[in-house]
Amino acid sequence: MVENFLLEYAKLIADFPEKVKLERVKLDDDFTELVIYADKVDTGKLIGKDGRTINAIKTVIVGYKAKDTTSYRVTVKHLE
Template sequence: MISEFVAQFAKLIATHPEDVRVELTEGNEVTEIVLFANQADIGKLIGKEGKMIGAIKTVISGCKAKDGMSYRINVEAV
């Protein structure tokens, strides 16, 4: 569910939505979300002063309250 949300959000923003993919690595206490996108879209996904990625983190923090799991998100170029 979280990976689908992050992927859909990123595809709406990205110029190259076909390059967007999300990978989850689940740990005991922290789930790491890696958002892969085209190099040209990295700036758009992070946003000015980190506002776009901050919005994603805000929504994900709601999931933390629901299931007690912590999430970490990273954006990397394809």
């Protein structure tokens, strides 16, 4: 569920939403990395000035943790 939210939110922010992809990497039983891949132009928009946008996204995901005991790390990377 958190993946769907993150993907849809990233698409709303991006100039090229068709290029936005999400990858879930399970690092441990209780720890997962969510990697957002976007166009190079959009990575800056997703991170935001001084990281404000990505930090706001992380705050929402931490709030989701009340339902899910998994910890998440969110990373933004540009498509090669």
